[in-house]
Amino acid sequence: MKLSEAMALGRVLLKPKAMFLTDGCALGMALTAIGVKIEKPCFIEEPTIQWPWLKKFCNRPCSCGGLYFSYTQAIAHVFDCHVMSKMWNQQWTMDQLIDWIKSVEPAEEPKRRKKNDHPSNASGRTTKAIPLQI
Secondary structure, three states, rough: OOOHHHHHHHHHOOOOOOOOOOOHHHHHHHHHHOOOOOOOOOOOOHHHHHHHHHHHHOOOOOOOOOOEEEHHHHHHHHHHHOOOOOOOOOOOOOHHHHHHHHHOOOOOOOOOOOOOOOHOOOOOOOOOOOOOOO
């Protein structure tokens, strides 16, 4: 599932909360939507396991300026400082944040192997066991 889709679903499931990787932050809502249970605040790496493109760097999408951020940091910054906080001069809505994510995320998420898939079976071919007769 794309990050923007997971975030849109997650905001229906959880009450938004500022601060990074709680069960109500922007990325926490997305992780919850795909079935990742957040029992305590997570590490910044957790979203990049699900959406590796978040490791890449970008300019901040807001007018705060500054140097490059990873997409993970940019999303956390916009959510905490512009969606959830009323102190900043540039307010964003959750819809605006999701729209920005849609504009930068890959067109299609790479397919992940299921837990029991073996890399040698990645071609989709099945093998049949042949009993050995002696």
